[in-house]
Amino acid sequence: MxxxxxxxxxxxxxxxxxxxxxxxxxxxxxxxxxxxxxxxxxxxxxxxxxxxxxxxxxxxxxxxxxxxxxxxxxxxxxxxxxxxxxxxxxxxxxxxxxxxxxxxxxxxxxxxxxxxxxxxxxxxxxxxxxxxxxxxxxxxxxxxGNKPKKDKDDNDGDQKDKDDKNKDDKNKDDKNKDDKKSKESEKS
The missing domain is CATH 2.30.30.600 (SH3 type barrels.)
Structure with a gap:
């Protein structure tokens, strides 16, 4: 009581x-x-x-x-x-x-x-x-009602993966160009 x-x-x-x-x-x-x-x-x-x-x-x-x-x-x-x-x-x-x-x-x-x-x-x-x-x-x-924005996070994750892939592709292209220049320099 x-x-x-x-x-x-x-x-x-x-x-x-x-x-x-x-x-x-x-x-x-x-x-x-x-x-x-x-x-x-x-x-x-x-x-x-x-x-x-x-x-x-x-x-x-x-x-x-x-x-x-x-x-x-x-x-x-x-x-x-x-x-x-x-x-x-x-x-x-x-x-x-x-x-x-x-x-x-x-x-x-x-x-x-x-x-x-x-x-x-x-x-x-x-x-x-x-x-x-x-x-x-x-x-x-x-x-x-505070459902997390998981869909947005997943999309952001997908976008990040795409961005990372684009960076990797660019790095590969840059490396290929550098390799090509090195080979041309060696020939000279």
């Missing part, structure tokens, strides 16, 4: 910071600076520059800081209703994400893919041919 009361006090402190810039967690890959958009029973919604809208599971928020020195020029007006999912709890947020692209956590523990299945204990993602199961308890934060 004491922990519920404590959560309510913490939520009230956070609610006072809505629309203000805060830093969630003090370091590490899951630390972010952004505008606090909403405080729910067990998660918060944060608008960040690198990730867009992030949903933080309050069970994993170790600290939050105000009067953050890092500047952000994020405009809340730019968000539309689709950008910001509303839910009563973190579990109901997860349940609403079926068939959407998500990124879970940041840093070395990140997982990303299309949500295929959600239970109270696991969320199943599909990324290419890989099936990834993440225990919901270990989800620090989640963002929605």
């Amino acid at each position: 004491g922990s519920t009361n404590n959560n309510n006090n913490n939520n009230k402190q956070l609610e006072a910071l809505i629309n203000k810039v805060i830093k969630v967690n003090q370091g590490g890959p899951n630390s972010r600076v952004g505008k606090l958009l909403a405080v729910n029973s067990d998660f918060i919604t944060l608008l960040t520059k690198p990730d867009g809208v992030l949903y933080y599971n309050l069970d994993h928020v170790k600290s939050f800081a105000t009067n953050v020195s890092e500047e952000t020029d994020l405009e809340i007006d730019e968000l539309n209703e689709v950008d910001c999912h509303r839910a009563e709890s973190f579990q109901s947020l997860l349940n609403s994400l079926k068939y959407q692209w998500v990124q879970i956590n940041r840093g070395p523990d990140k997982a990303e893919g299309v949500v295929n299945e959600i239970t109270n204990e696991l969320i199943t993602l599909v990324h290419n041919k890989e099936v990834i199961r993440v225990y919901t308890f270990h989800i620090n934060n989640i963002s929605i």
Whole structure:
């Protein structure tokens, strides 16, 4: 009973910071600076520059800081209703994400893919041919719809391969010309 009361006090402190810039967690890959958009029973919604809208599971928020020195020029007006999912709890947020692209956590523990299945204990993602199961308890934060530009990267990779091949061909042509000049010089 004491922990519920404590959560309510913490939520009230956070609610006072809505629309203000805060830093969630003090370091590490899951630390972010952004505008606090909403405080729910067990998660918060944060608008960040690198990730867009992030949903933080309050069970994993170790600290939050105000009067953050890092500047952000994020405009809340730019968000539309689709950008910001509303839910009563973190579990109901997860349940609403079926068939959407998500990124879970940041840093070395990140997982990303299309949500295929959600239970109270696991969320199943599909990324290419890989099936990834993440225990919901270990989800620090989640963002929605940030599918990587893999197709663009692949095309860039193809372009790089073409550029490398063109350079190799040019180098071969230059070498052939040099060899031809050497042979002509030897004949003289």
